Amino acid sequence: MIVQQLQNLLPTILAQVVNNDRRGCTYKEFLACNPKEYDGKGGAIVFTRWIEKMESVQDMSGCGNNQKVKYIVGSFVGKDLTWWNSQIHTRSREVAVGMNWEDFKILMREEFCPSNEMQKLETELWNHAMVGAGHAAYTDRFHELARFEEWWQQ
Numbered sequence: 072m073i074v075q076q077l078q079n080l081l082p083t084i085l086a087q088v089v090n091n092d093r094r095g096c097t098y099k100e101f102l103a104c105n106p107k108e109y110d111g112k113g114g115a116i117v118f119t120r121w122i123e124k125m126e127s128v129q130d131m132s133g134c135g136n137n138q139k140v141k142y143i144v145g146s147f148v149g150k151d152l153t154w155w156n157s158q159i160h161t162r163s164r165e166v167a168v169g170m171n172w173e174d175f176k177i178l179m180r181e182e183f184c185p186s187n188e189m190q191k192l193e194t195e196l197w198n199h200a201m202v203g204a205g206h207a208a209y210t211d212r213f214h215e216l217a218r219f220e221e222w223w224q225q
Contacts, residue, residue, distance in 0.1 A: 095135025101142045104128040111150030115184040116215070122176060129172075139172040154182055 106128045109121045125143055128134075134142060144155050158167045158178075170178070 095138050096133040098142060098145075101128065101132040101134055101138070104131040106143070106146045108146045108148045109151055110148050111152075111154065111183055118180070118183050122179075136172065137169070140170050140175045141168045143175075144168075151179075151183065 104127075107121060107124050109118075125146070129139055129143075147155050155167075
């Protein structure tokens with residue numbers, strides 16, 4: 072009987088040891104990774120940088136898939152908090168908090184990154200030119216615009 076129970080548990084134990092398969096983290100562990108507040112302002116570049124930072128915090132903390140949205144919305148402080156409260160009212164708290172991370176990012180992008188701004192940044196990328204001898208500034212902006220374009224194509 073005990074041998075059978077151990078054999079049944081073995082795949083789970085191996086997954087946890089070999090794959091570092093964590094079941095999530097506590098909110099305290101998440102906060103210890105210094106998540107940044109977001110106020111819904113700053114446009115597409117600020118939003119993209121914030122998302123990248125939050126995904127880094129999720130990875131460092133070991134945040135489980137079912138915790139990502141729930142923990143991230145704790146960093147909302149302004150316009151985005153008002154938006155989030157409307158999502159809870161419209162969808163219910165359980166459905167809103169239970170949303171998967173990719174769907175959540177798309178929903179936020181639709182709200183906080185107007186399509187005209189995205190088109191403007193894409194045009195800037197395609198027309199990006201170096202002015203003067205500012206190689207470093209040119210290269211930094213190019214990489215930022217290229218990364219932004221790649222991120223939005225996902």
